[in-house]
Amino acid sequence: MMNIIGITACTAGIAHTYIAKEKLVNAAKELGHNVKIETQGTIGTEDELTKEDIEKADIVIIAADINIGGKERFKGKKVIDVPMQTAIKSPKTLIQKIEEKLRS
């Protein structure tokens, strides 16, 4: 089991951000991981990652089409940047790839 954290953010900050978040959360849970995803959208930042979340995290997934805020928080962490599209289209495959990568 991994502790997965991440951030989603899209150009308009209305729809994709929230679909990607749910997809990542659902896929991660299905594969038996702990997961918390912060959203940076029109309504501001929600489910903001805490210092503790970040400390515990094995991997940080950033699924964004725009520059996200607060990237410096992840200094020293394993960070994976993916296009928004990947998180929406194949969240499970993405997480399975991360599993493999961390195992090797």
Add this chain to the structure above:
Amino acid sequence: MDVTDVINLNAIDLYLQVDDKKGAIEVLSELLFKDGSIRSKEEFINDVYLREAQGMTGIGDFIAIPHGKSDSVVKTCIAVGRVDKGIAWETIDDKPVKLIILFAVDNKSKNNQHVKLMAKVAGALANKKVCDALLEAESPEDVLSIFKQN
């Protein structure tokens, strides 16, 4: 406040008579206009295409979520249309689009309840069961109750 505040039965058409993306956006915008949710159809459609130009809004599994953040929006809300034969759209899985969920967002609204509800509706679309139910919905009331439950 719940999703019924952003989804209006008058702006749901499950039997859209259109052949393409342009037609779908046109007809759904017309519904929003008639309903008084947008001030200018032309201006709103322009803003929808502005967003289309930034990246695809087809999220796969026959669903598209075009959206316009626009000064022409009077009331932040959603229009829903369905074309059972499917139409061409830029999508992440190259499948045609049957269900179009058009988000109209007031350009000035930042941190308000309506936009939060939109985010909730979007999040629900991550669930395949919700998408399948919407593709099978038989009435605007069905659509509303699917979103209410999720």
